Amino acid sequence: MIPIIVLIGRTNVGKSTLFNILTKTRNALVANYPGITRDRQYGYCEFESNQKSILIDTAGLDIKRNEIEEKAHQQTLIAIKEADLILFIVDAHKGLMPQEFEISKKIRTYQKKTILIINKIDGIQDIYKFNEFYSLGFKKIKKVSASHNRGINTLINEYLTPWIALEIKNKNTKKTNYNNQESKKKPIKVAIIGRKNVRKSTLINSLLKEKKIIICNILGTTLDSIATSV
Ligand SMILES: Nc1nc2c(ncn2[C@@H]2O[C@H](COP(=O)(O)OP(=O)(O)OP(=O)(O)O)[C@@H](O)[C@H]2O)c(=O)[nH]1
């Protein structure tokens, strides 16, 4: 059983960028536009010290303005429930935002270990700019730049791998149906392709027997390409 880490935060703070760098993939869609991630995206991290974990990228917890954002929010809550560790990402360029107090409050209701990640520290000269994030009240705080690969090795070596070691020791990790790469048998890969709104996501959810992918009667609801095991 592998510990599960979830990425939470406002939209556009760099959650997917961090997902890609930690999983050493480009599986998560990244763009300078809010609301790009909607579904839960599962990835697999294997760090140099041979520590492994499952990482979940999410839409995060932000203001919900429409049906898709409401459904994405629900997907994020499922991911938090599944996870053993929360990485709460904030954006140093934007500074502390009022909804981040709300997100902190929500996260705390789950009583899970949380690390506050101050992302986008590149290009910031004034180190006092980071101080406002301390008012969120998290003990473990790490400053990084996901897109410039700054602080990532320290995040892995000083925070993530010791935590993974402890989780495994305590055998606290939960079962997940994510098909990790430890499996000896190579699964057959099937791609579900078709025009917009022809019910591709409905078909996948029926196969999985769960509401894994957001279904909405709006063209182009699924943005990321989602991999899942069945
Ligand atoms: N300067 C700077 N930009 C970054 C950094 N990390 C991410 N970005 C940029 O921020 C934008 C948003 O990044 P994403 O990773 O898509 O953010 P997200 O939180 O997943 O966004 P949503 O899925 O839309 O909620 C992109 O243009 C990234 O290139 C960073 O460390 N520094």
Ligand SMILES: [Mg+2]
């Ligand atoms: Mg994203």
